[in-house]
Structure formats: C-alpha cells, structure tokens
Amino acid sequence: MLRVEVAHRLGELELEVALEVGRRPVALIGPNGAGKSSLLKLLCGGMRADRARIVCGDEVWQESAAKIWSAPHLRRVGYVPQGPSLFPHLNVLENVAFGAPGTAKDARRRAGVWLECFEASDWAGRRPHELSGGQAQRVVLARALASEPRVLLLDEPLSALDAITRRRLRRRLAEVLSEHAIHTVMVTHDWRDVEAMGAQVVALEGGRVVQRGSLEALRQAPQTAFVAEFTGV
Numbered sequence: 434m435l436r437v438e439v440a441h442r443l444g445e446l447e448l449e450v451a452l453e454v455g456r457r458p459v460a461l462i463g464p465n466g467a468g469k470s471s472l473l474k475l476l477c478g479g480m481r482a483d484r485a486r487i488v489c490g491d492e493v494w495q496e497s498a499a500k501i502w503s504a505p506h507l508r509r510v511g512y513v514p515q516g517p518s519l520f521p522h523l524n525v526l527e528n529v530a531f532g533a534p535g536t537a538k539d540a541r542r543r544a545g546v547w548l549e550c551f552e553a554s555d556w557a558g559r560r561p562h563e564l565s566g567g568q569a570q571r572v573v574l575a576r577a578l579a580s581e582p583r584v585l586l587l588d589e590p591l592s593a594l595d596a597i598t599r600r601r602l603r604r605r606l607a608e609v610l611s612e613h614a615i616h617t618v619m620v621t622h623d624w625r626d627v628e629a630m631g632a633q634v635v636a637l638e639g640g641r642v643v644q645r646g647s648l649e650a651l652r653q654a655p656q657t658a659f660v661a662e663f664t665g666v
C-alpha cells in the first residue's frame with residue numbers, strides 16, 4: 434500500500450491531499466491547475482513537499498516531522514511526466530534500458546520486451562528527436578515499466594496517441610497493471626481510461642479532494658460541475 438498525506442504551497446495554490454493506493458489503480462482527475470501533476474512530482478521526489486508523510490509498504494519516503502526524505506532514485510518509481518523526458522543523447526533502446534535492473538544485457542532484453550508491449554520496437558535505434566510526440570510517449574511508458582517500479586505515476590500517458598492506438602494501448606496498459614502488483618496513480622482527462630483500468634477516482638479541485646469513489650458512483654452522484662462533466666452526466 435502507498436499511503437500519502439501531503440501539504441504543499443504552489444504560488445496561489447495550497448495543495449492538501451490524503452490518499453491510499455493499493456492494487457487498484459487511482460485515477461486522478463480535475464480541471465487544469467488543480468494540482469494533479471504537482472502531486473505526482475511530490476510522490477516521485479521531483480519536488481519536496483512542505484509537509485508530508487509518504488509511506489510505500491515498509492519504506493518511509495518522506496516524514497517531515499522526523500526530517501526523513503528519500504531521494505527519487507531510491508523510491509523505485511516509474512514516472513511518465515507530461516512533456517519530453519527522454520535522454521536526447523541515447524537512442525530509444527538505451528533510454529528504456531537505462532533504469533532497468535540487472536546486467537547490461539538483461540536491461541537491454543527487458544527494454545526490448547517493454548518496447549514490444551507498447552508497439553515501439555520499430556524505432557528502437559532512433560534518437561528521441563526523431564520521434565513524434567505519440568511515439569515518444571510510448572517509449573516513456575516502456576521506460577517506466579522496464580525499471581520494475583513498485584509505484585507507477587502516469588501523467589496523461591495516452592494523451593498524445595491517435596484515437597485507434599490509444600484504444601489499443603489503453604487495453605494493453607490495463608492488462609499490464611492487472612498482471613503486475615504496481616501501485617498506480619494516473620492523471621487523466623478521459624473517463625474511458627478510468628473504465629478500462631477499473632480505477633478508483635480521486636477528483637482534485639483547487640488542490641483539495643472534492644470527491645472519490647468508483648466511476649459509477651461519481652456518475653450517479655457527482656458532487657461538482659467538473660465531476661459531472663468528466664463522467665459524462
């Protein structure tokens with residue numbers, strides 16, 4: 434279980450969130466500027482929260498009261514951020530193998546398997562600048578999973594894909610998550626992602642959780658205009 438309590442000021446926004454992530458993925462939804470991406474950055478260690486208690490299994494990642502802080506590379510997090518994140522000087526295969534465990538040979542083999550999974554093997558030898566946005570997004574997904582993470586943080590991981598590829602890879606990602614015991618938090622603006630992953634929804638507005646529950650529960654009794662619009666009511 435990943436247990437999170439964070440409080441962090443971001444300019445005008447006071448982010449204050451508590452959530453738990455077990456086997457079932459959590460879909461983080463909310464309007465632009467609600468604090469979703471920032472929450473993922475606080476979880477992966479890319480930013481240090483003003484006050485937090487973040488515990489993953491028996492590892493304490495941050496405990497402000499005890500001045501405990503664990504660096505990002507110690508957290509075994511697979512992070513798919515918004516925007517480009519591949520190393521420009523490495524080719525696709527090397528990028529995906531970079532964080533993978535085992536010998537160099539193992540890491541390359543594992544990288545190949547995950548590139549195959551996200552239908553990205555064809556451009557294994559290319560450099561990131563030779564990829565389209567959607568191709569790069571698939572490589573970043575492969576890289577996140579090749580690192581064998583305990584926690585997967587996905588920031589709109591399918592947003593750059595064309596509609597047909599998105600449908601196929603959404604199913605693939607859902608299968609991967611159900612096969613592997615990875616605590617997953619996914620930011621999405623698409624209720625179909627939530628449905629495919631069977632995710633628990635956490636709706637964030639103005640840095641606070643305004644509603645949580647299954648997609649069906651939110652659809653039946655949306656507490657805000659955003660949740661109603663998101664769920665298609």
Ligand SMILES: Nc1ncnc2c1ncn2[C@@H]1O[C@H](COP(=O)(O)OP(=O)(O)OP(=O)(O)O)[C@@H](O)[C@H]1O
Pocket residue numbers: 443444445446463464465466467468469470471472
């Ligand atoms: N480093 C920072 N310093 C100050 N303010 C920040 C910083 N990073 C983000 N913010 C502000 O915090 C708020 C939340 O931003 P964040 O990117 O987390 O929103 P989001 O919910 O992910 O939005 P979107 O759906 O557009 O991706 C925004 O108002 C943003 O301007």
